[in-house]
Structures are given as structure tokens and as C-alpha cells.
Amino acid sequence: MEVAAQKVVEHATPAVMEFVGQTESGHEVEIRARVSGFIVKRNYVEGASVKAGQVLFEIDHEPFQVQVNAARAELAQQEARHARARANLARVQPLAERNALSAKDLDDAVANEHEAAAAVDRAKANLAARQLDLSYTYVRSPVDGMASAASQMEGTYVSAQNSQLTTVSSMDRMRVNFSVSENQLLKLQSARDSGHLAVPHDGQYEVEITLSDGTIYPERGRITFADPTYSQQTGTFLVRAEMPNPKRVLRPGQFVRVSVIGASFPAAIAVPQRAVMRGPKGDFVYVVMSAPRGADGQAAFKAEQRPVTLSDTVGDDWLISEGLHAGDNVVVDGALKLSAGAPVAVSRQLPSQAPAAGTH
Template identity: 50%
Template sequence: MIDVALRDVPVVYEYVGQTESSQQVEIRARVNGFLEKRVYQEGTLVHQGDVLFVMDRKPFQAALDAAQAEYAQQKARLDTAQANLNRVRPLAAKNALSQKDLDDSIGQQQAAAAALEQARANVTSASLNLGYTTITSPVTGLSSFAKKQDGSYIDATNSLLTYVAKLDPMWINFSLSENEILDLRTQTSNGSLKLPPVGKLEAVVVLADGSTYPQRGHIAFTDASLSSDTGTYLIRAEMPNPNGALRPGQFVRIKLLGAERASAVAVPQDAVQQGPRGAYVWTVDKDGKAQQRSVETGQWNGNDWVIQSGLHAGDRVIVSNTLRLMPGASVKANLVAAAPASGAADPGAAQTGVGASGAASTSASSASASTSTSAEASTGASQRNGNANATTSPQVEGNRTALYFATGSASLDAQSATALADVARRLASAPGARVVISGYTDSSGSYAANERLAHARANTVRSALIVAGVPDARIDMRKPARVVASDPPDKSRRVDVTFPASAGG
């Protein structure tokens, strides 16, 4: 059993999102004419300035030549008018010519100068149009297919040629309903939930195959208004994508990290049972008798379940061997090694049950214990020895720690939790070290179900290390390996935590 204590626990919010290019540019023709050639290869990565299309240049080159000739003609007229004005001005000053002759000369010179400026503008316009026949990419990104083929006539009605989507960074769009937003505001205002500033919320992406994208992002945008079409608020995360692993349009799961449930009650998932009236747990009263108590469950936090109501600080909760319990049955507690408290911030605190807030429960209140009724005390050991679901003790061999789960279960036992506490302390003493988590899938039964279970077990180990204070950046996840006929039968229940030799572990 455990003594319930209040502590801050991390909260992970998970939503379904869709990737979107942070800059998707329409590549359009700026002039009318015939498309001469597509230069780029469709679907490839193009860089800023790369030539994508070339239009027929000959009509635009001819227009530029005509504009340049007009400019030269206007330049000659201006030179003539200027020379004439230079002759008339001194003669008019000596009254050899009338003031009208001087005014006419000045007017002709100014008209010629204006005509020259017009001709210069025509040359600039013709030069721009000629340059527009070479169509380049304005950004570095992934190109789409060509919407127009070589030889097509392009005008204002069909000027769209293709798209280029910028891949780094990538946007992840997801939505929150109005009720979810109001609930978050209520919890934040009453102090039950601690939320960092929006830009400080970390975003982790889980891909369709269950693997975690290695880069982490942050929330970059929240829409100020509610969508009248969907009744939701649009939220956008910005995710680094230097290698282009994420592509626009993918459906992913996005997890937001950084929030904390303040002064929460959390118990191991195995302690929570389901009955006709909903969830309940077994507690021990002051007389050592088992009592059933209804609870309202909240979110999962690693291997723990946050209890929203029904339990209070100081209550004693039975965490295992609950199948034969009855209200009023005498309970005998068998203390075992303490498991790391969910949300632990300090790896060294895993032994004493430090919560996310750092408040240590150094007394026996944080110790886990298995319980048995007096009716099963004499037979429990023999039953466990013959139980196919019994787990094997963790095995430490050099840089590898092998953890074993019960058949069909993804929950850690106390011995495995203690072994992970040792791993966390080892990582804390070696700042440059990393660990690799890898599981195994049974070769019998449904491969998809076995693979999901292996992923769940590996994620349980990862979550336990994170709540023990190990940064997620120091944990590498590997795809589960297949178990073959020559492997030991227990290998399908195993998850390995390995210090790579190159990491200095």
C-alpha cells in the first residue's frame, strides 16, 4: 500500500494535429506567353534562386530592343533641344531674339527631357518582362508537380505553375474545443493547474508508426477567435525540421509538455479498479481493515493515475493483490522497495518519492507495499511461483539493464522501478551519457498487437526515467525487435535500457 501525499505532477496534453508548411508559395507566371521548358524535377527539394520554368524569351527581347531604340531616339532629340537652347539663351539676353523664341526653346528642351524619361521607363519595363520569363523559386523547399506542360500558353487566367513548400520549420496545426479552453482557464484561475506561458509549452510529435520525432518545438500561435465552422480554436506549434522528415499534410499526435497539476493526488494505475459504479480503490482504515472507496480519475502521469476526487492526503491505498479483498477484510502489508514517485524532478530522490515540486516524502509514506488478506497469505507464494504472468527480476549486465513485464502488462513492478532509479542516478553522475530503450515483440499471436504492447512498455520505461529527472533529450527510443524461436521465452516480455559505449556510460 501507499500513503497518499499531495504533490505537483506533470501533465501531458495530447491532441491530433496535421503538419503544414510554414511557407507554401504559389509559383505563378508574371507575363503572358508560351511556356518553353520545365527545368526542375517534380517533387524534389529546390533551393532559393533555382530556375523552375523558362518562357519563350523572343517576343520580350524584341520589346526590349524596341524600347532601347526609342530611348536612343529620345536621347538624340533631347541633345538637339539642349543645343538649340544653349544658342538661343545668350542671343535672347542681348535682345537679338525675342522672349518668345527663348520660351519655345525652353519648352522644347523640357518636352524632350520628359520624353526621354518615358523612354527610360519603357526600357525598364521591357527588361523586367524579359527577366520574368525565367521563373525561379523564392524559397528553399519541396516542389510540387507542374500544373502546366511545355508549350502551354500562359495568361492571367492560368498563371499558376506549381507550388514550393518550405520544410524548415514545419507547422503543426491542432484545435481545442471551446469547452476545453474554458476548462483550462477555470483550472488555471483556481490554482489547480500551473501553465507556463504559451511560448514555453514544449511540443513533442508522435508519428503514425508510434515513433517519436526527435526534434522538439513550441507553441507559436493561438487564434484569438473561435471558428464558426468547427467551434474550435486553432493552435499552431512550430517544429524544427532540418532533415525534411516531416512533410506537409501528415496526421500526427502532438503532446504538450510543461504544465503541472498542483497539489494533486496520484496513485499507481494498478491500484485503480473498475466496478458497476465506476472507478474505485481499496483503502486501509485505522483498524487495518480493507475498505472500498469510489474515486474520480483524471489523467495518466507515467505509471500513475491522477485522482481528482475521493482520496485525501494521509489515506492508505492498496496497490496490488486486490482480487480477493472484501470490505472489512484484515490486511497484512508486506513492504517492498519504493518505486520512483511520478513526476520526480531529482534522480537522486527516486528512493524517497520526491514529487515534481521537489518536496520529498522521506518517511515510509512513499514506500509501496503489496497486500494480502489473511485467507491468501499461506497460499500466495505457491500461486506466484506457478503464475505464468509473474515477472522476472531485473538483470544488470555491464551497460545493459533488462526489465521484465508481466504477460500482457505495460506496468512496472517495484523491482523494475528501483532498477530504473539506479539508471537515473547513473545518468545524473555522467552528464554526457545517454540511454537507449528497446523492447521485443513476440513472434506468436497478432504482430500488430505485440508491437503496440512493446511500444507501450518502452514508453512506460521512458516515462519512468523522465519523472525520475532524466531529460528526454538523453533518451533514445528504438523500434522493437522480433523474438525468434531460439530466443528465451521471457525475452518477449523484456525491455532493455542500454548505455551506448560511445556515450561514456
């Protein structure tokens, strides 16, 4: 039986781990009312870009302006009282120095001046608080980003802290969240401990994402967070990567395919997928082995059925973790017609080649 075969070689090859992830803003802010009142105006276009400090909503400011005016009048009154108390103290101090005034009268004048000064400070603080409340009637964005739809319409009464008005999401950098299962983690740890998988020395993995239309996003990111605690509900733990988003291609909530890059298989053995057969006892390949010479003295070969353990896919190849060694000559074409021990003739020897990039 004529077959095509390929010699097995060991090559270092990248190990790419793939997961399903979802994007979220690197900085998402809930915009809430800080004072209670009626919304009188929305100043932004829903879904549009906004700048830090831009006024998004206006709450009826007239009641707060009235409070500011009252606080300002109170401050003026307290400053007048303080001026009168200070003038009175200035009059009685010389008299006290000449013993023309009792100590009690002097003490009363000093106390009155201190009380008036404290009342001025209190009035100033009250005015500042009222002015701050007035400023809160202009609801501003704290960050640059994209503003979502308004949660409250004009004319709606909103309560301080309890009423969310909209959300602003920073778009310059995006997070990509994905989950790693316990089985996946144990598999990775086992491969690392056995030497089949090499991880980055600095622990820094790069992340590449593929969008829903199959487009590979041009910017790469890095893993910035891995939750050490498993979720009891899902049996997974959260991993987060951060991606640059200078052109704002990514939006919060997108589902993407996450490729984690940085690990490698230091001595990978790969064979074409068509060379791997499946039998009752599992996966196997045929290896070309020497057989006793024929009567004509010519070299003879036979097919040996070799059980193998598959690891990962590498393009059109399988990575083999057990069963093959460097130098084995594996039948690639013609294996379907073979049986264990069948005589074979290698009519075509395929060139050995390094695998591209494995997925784990």
C-alpha cells in the same frame, strides 16, 4: 483477506497535453507566371530541392525581346530629339540675352527642351518595364525549398497572375497545426484556477511530436500562435507550433501526435489503475482503515469503499482529483474480492512512488 496496499503521497508531476496535429511548411510559396505566354522549358526536377533564384520555368521570351528592342530604339530616338532641342536652346539663349530674339521664341525653345527630356525619361521607363517583363519569362524560385509537381506542362499557354506553375516549400522549419476544443480549454482553465494545474510563468510551452510509426521526433519546438477566435464549424480554435527541421525528416501534410509540455500538477495524487474499481455510482477505491481490536488485542483493519474522481492517466496510474488524501493506504492487489467493511490484512506494503508525467 490479505491484500497489497500503497500509501498515497503528493508529488509535483509534469502535465502533458496531447492533440492530433498536421505539419505544414513554415514558408510555402505559390509560383505563378507574371507574364503571359507559352511555357518552353521546365528546368527543375519535380520533388527535388531548389535554391532561391533558380530558374524553374522558361516562358517564350522572343515576343518580349522584340518589345525590348523596340523600346531601346524608341529611347535612342528620344535621346536624339532631346540632343537637338538642347542644342537649339544653347543657340537661342545668347541671342535672347542680346535682345536679338523674342521672348516667345526663347520660351518655345525651353519648352521643347523640357518636353524632349521628359520624353527621354518616359522612354527609359518604358525600356525598363519591357526589360522587366523579359526577365519574368525566366520564372525563378524566391526561396530555398522543395518544389512540388509542375501544374503546367511545356507548350501550355499561361496567363499572368492566374496560372500557378508549382509550389516551393521551405523545409528548414515546419509548422504543426492542431486544434483545441472549447471543452478542453474550459477544463484547463478550471484546473488552473483551482490550483490543480500550474502553467509556465512566461507562457512558453514546448512541443514534442510523435510520428506515425511511434518515433519521437528528436527536435522540440514552441507554440508560436493561438487563434483567439473559435471556428463556428468545428467548435475549436487553431494552435500552431514551429519545429526545427534541420535534417528534413518532416514533410508538409504529415499527421503527428502533439505533446504540449510545460504545465504541471503541483500536488498530484496517483494510484495504480488496477486499484480503481467501477460501480453503479461511479469509480471508487478501497482504503485500509483501522477497525476495533480483536479479542486477542491485535490491531485490526477493514476496507473502506472511497468514491474518487479520476483526472488523467500517468503511465499505468490514474491521477485522482477528489476522494483521496496524502497518507491514505489504498488497496492495490486483492481489491476485486473485497466489499465495503470487509476485514483485511496488509500482507505486502508497496513503496510509494512519484508519477511520471500526466496527460491532460
